[in-house]
Amino acid sequence: MTIDPRSHTPVYVQLADLLRQRIKSGDFPPGSALPSEARLTQEYGIGREAVRMSISLLRTEGLVNTVRGHGSHVRDAPERRQIELLAGGSVIARMPTSAERRTMQLNEGVPVIEVHDAHGAVEVFPGDEVELTRPEQD
Amino acid sequence: MTIDPRSHTPVYVQLADLLRQRIKSGDFPPGSALPSEARLTQEYGIGREAVRMSISLLRTEGLVNTVRGHGSHVRDAPERRQIELLAGGSVIARMPTSAERRTMQLNEGVPVIEVHDAHGAVEVFPGDEVELTRPEQD
């Protein structure tokens, strides 16, 4: 599968689809580096902006991380610690505020989980590190 | 507060901070339109790319929606329907896959909630429309 500049779907979406597939197929396993922007630009005969937009898309999907001067790497499947949702509690998912992003050191494309307990207290957790559970009755 | 091109923080981050503050302060209430790209470009004397990146940032944070040919608008605080997390169930938050984005018609910056029940079945919900609850014991 290649990229068709005359297609109705944008070039950067086509490239993102292509890279996403190569990640899923194991062509780019977790931890591995994606080709550099310059490499992808040449490889597919497209502009750098299209390349950057496609990688940005993958970042916001939580699939890759990018480090300036280093490159983009496929994220590892996160380990999640289990947290019990107590009786009378509730939980919502949302994107972090910019302040939360900084203080919790969250990557792009990582939501937060907001837990409200029975007394109105609120706690916020990184969405890629926790799994909320409700135990079986016993 | 204005924008300083000589600052170490990127222009587009400065503008995003500024717009975010104006949204939070009620200067741009939910449903209202942000100034157009051209307007912001002139207003702050910065390039179009910086303007676009700042708005893109606000989109991925779930703060605004952008409609081509129309502009960017502040999102309304979502109504959430309550769903009970059953005994033996668990829940994680993550960003949707591209396929999920399409089929569930999710905006940018909207996570999904993945609910696993006691029997291993999985259900996925839009993160901006649901609130998971565990009822009080009675």
Place this chain on the structure above:
DNA sequence: GTACATTTGTGCGTATGTATG
């Protein structure tokens, strides 16, 4: 410690396409 190549970040200019009103 220094120098260098590589890689991503930021920014500008330009052009064309497409949706809205």
Place this chain on the structure above:
DNA sequence: TCATACATACGCACAAATGTA
């Protein structure tokens, strides 16, 4: 029809971070 506005895409340039020789 027309103006406005956002989307995509290319080119170029320089800055800043990284890793290595």
